[in-house]
Structure formats: structure tokens, C-alpha cells
Amino acid sequence: xxxxxxxxxxxxxFSIEPLFGTDHWSIAGxxxxxxxxxxxxxxxxxxxxxxxxxxxxRELVPGRWQMxxxxxTGFVDNLLAANVGxxxxxxxxxxxxxxxxxxFANVLGLLPLGLxxxxxxxxxxxxxxxxxxxxxxxxxxxxxxxxxxxxHFFSLFVPHGTPIWLLWLIPFIELISFLVRPFSLALRxxxxxxxxxxxxEVLSSFVISSANxxxxxxxxxxxPSFILMVAICALEVLVAGIQAYxxxxxxxxxxxxxxxxx
Numbered sequence: 001x002x003x004x005x006x007x008x009x010x011x012x013x014f015s016i017e018p019l020f021g022t023d024h025w026s027i028a029g030x031x032x033x034x035x036x037x038x039x040x041x042x043x044x045x046x047x048x049x050x051x052x053x054x055x056x057x058r059e060l061v062p063g064r065w066q067m068x069x070x071x072x073t074g075f076v077d078n079l080l081a082a083n084v085g086x087x088x089x090x091x092x093x094x095x096x097x098x099x100x101x102x103x104f105a106n107v108l109g110l111l112p113l114g115l116x117x118x119x120x121x122x123x124x125x126x127x128x129x130x131x132x133x134x135x136x137x138x139x140x141x142x143x144x145x146x147x148x149x150x151x152h153f154f155s156l157f158v159p160h161g162t163p164i165w166l167l168w169l170i171p172f173i174e175l176i177s178f179l180v181r182p183f184s185l186a187l188r189x190x191x192x193x194x195x196x197x198x199x200x201e202v203l204s205s206f207v208i209s210s211a212n213x214x215x216x217x218x219x220x221x222x223x224p225s226f227i228l229m230v231a232i233c234a235l236e237v238l239v240a241g242i243q244a245y246x247x248x249x250x251x252x253x254x255x256x257x258x259x260x261x262x
Contacts (some may be wrong), residue, residue, distance in 0.1 A: 010201035014125055014194070037129070040121040044105045051100070072100065076248065083252040087259045091252070094140070098133065099248035106193060106240030110233065124243075125193040127186060134186035137251045145258035156261050185250055192243050196236045203229045 018025075018033035025032050055069020062070060076096040080088030102124060109122025123129045145153040157174035158167070203225050210222035 010198045010205070013119070013121075013197060013201060016126075036121045037123045037126065040105070040108065040123055041129075044101060044108055044123075047108065048097075048100050048104050051104075072096065079248065080252050080255075083249070084256045084259055088252065088255065091255055095248050095252060098137070098251060099244050102133070102189065102247055103241060103244035106244060107237065109193070109197070110236055110240060122193055122197060124189055125197055127190045130186040130190040131182070133189075133247070134182040137185065137254065138182040141251075141254045141258045144255065148259065149261065153258075153261070156257055181250075181254060185247065189243050189247055192239055196232070196239055200229060200232060200236070203232065 016035045016037050018035055019039060020034060022033040022035075025034075052069060054065040055067075057063070057066050073092070073096060076099055077089070077092050080091055080095060084091065105124045106122065109120050109124070111120050113120050145156070149155075157171040157178065159170065159174065162170050206225040207222045207229065210220070210225065
């Protein structure tokens with residue numbers, strides 16, 4: 001019985017569940033329940049707003065909070081300057097918001113709040129969320145590209161120096177590569193966050209099951225699994241930052257294509 005209770009379902013943590021009795025809320029037949037995913041999105045937005053608000057003091061000698069916000073802003077500014085050029089300045093608010101939103105979402109989902117009876121929800125482990133972020137970025141790229149270059153934007157699919165005898169093939173390959181961008185952008189973040197959380201849940205089931213099986217198995221399986229869990233938790237914090245950075249970096253590279261073409 002103890003072993004049965006100690007079993008961990010690694011996929012349960014990704015279940016979207018209605019909260020506060022909103023199960024049957026709907027508009028025009030579409031369910032609009034307020035879910036755990038929506039709750040943690042709201043928490044992420046509030047945490048991000050508080051973080052930015054704390055850095056808007058503009059003190060002559062900045063404190064740690066102001067320094068942290070300015071460092072993040074400077075980081076994004078440098079990222080865009082390196083990948084887009086002077087024209088990238090106007091995209092700083094969007095890329096900063098995108099980067100920080102994903103970073104906060106990833107980190108909040110790793111907090112050990114289960115010790116307090118609260119179960120954090122990592123909504124970036126859902127393809128629907130990362131897909132919306134990717135489509136938003138891709139839409140901005142298309143709008144900027146056609147706004148700045150008009151139909152000349154299609155020259156993006158004909159790289160400079162393409163041989164005439166390959167003009168029937170290269171544009172088609174470039175177009176497919178371009179259209180796959182939002183899918184790969186969303187998939188990369190979704191897979192990275194989901195895989196890490198599944199691995200942590202599996203290891204936690206090893207720890208619980210081995211502890212319920214007695215001191216011998218607890219020592220042989222449980223302790224190594226727990227040590228590995230701690231190491232992977234540290235790695236997940238790193239992955240949380242890297243994935244936010246990669247999403248922002250690729251978005252800036254796509255914006256560079258829209259601004260400067262090839």
C-alpha cells in the first residue's frame with residue numbers, strides 16, 4: 001500500500017485544471033475556465049512588473065534591484081545591437097518583455113513550493129503557450145518585413161549569389177525553412193522544459209519508492225537518485241535561462257532578416 005501511494009505520475013504535473021469553480025464557464029460554447037496555467041501566467045506577469053517597477057527608481061547610485069533591471073535591459077540592448085544593428089533599438093521593449101517573461105515562467109516553475117503545499121505550474125512546458133509566443137514573434141517579423149520592403153521582402157528567399165540554374169529549387173527550400181521557424185522556435189522551448197520536469201518527477205518516484213522499500217533500497221537507489229535530482233535541479237535553472245536566451249536570440253535574428261534582408 002505504501003509503495004502504491006508513493007508512485008509518481010510524471011505527466012500529471014502538466015495537467016491543465018480549472019480553478020475556483022470555473023469549470024463550466026463558457027462564451028459561445030467555448031470554455032473560458034480560469035486554469036492553473038492562467039494563474040501562473042498571471043503570477044509571472046505580476047512578478048515581472050514588480051521586478052521592473054523596482055528598477056525604475058533612477059537613483060544616481062543604483063541599488064542592487066535597479067542594477068539588476070538595468071543589467072537585463074543592457075543585455076537585451078546589446079543582443080539586438082549585435083544581431084540587428086542600430087535598427088534593433090526599437091525592438092528592445094518587445095525582446096526584453098519576451099525574454100524576461102519566459103525566464104520568470106521557467107524559474108517560477110522550478111521553485112520548491114511543494115514543501116509549502118503549493119504546486120507550481122510551468123506553462124512553458126505546453127506547446128500551446130510556446131506556440132503563441134512563437135507565432136507572435138513570427139507575425140512581427142512578417143509585418144516588419146513587408147512594411148519596410150514591400151514585395152521585395154520575397155528576395156529573402158533568394159540568397160545573394162544563387163546560381164540561375166538553381167532558382168527553381170533554392171527559393172522553395174528557403175521558403176520551407178522560413179515557414180518552419182515558428183514551429184522550431186516553439187518546439188525547442190516546449191521540449192526542453194517538459195523533458196527536464198519529467199526527469200525530475202521520475203527521479204523523485206525512485207526516491208519515494210526506494211524509501212518505501214526499506215533502508216537497503218533507500219541507500220542503494222534512493223540516495224544516488226536524490227543526489228542526481230539536486231544536480232539536475234541546478235542544471236534546470238541553467239536551462240531555464242538558456243532557453244529564454246535562445247528564444248530571444250532567434251527572434252532577434254529573424255528580426256534582422258526582416259530589417260536588413262540578406
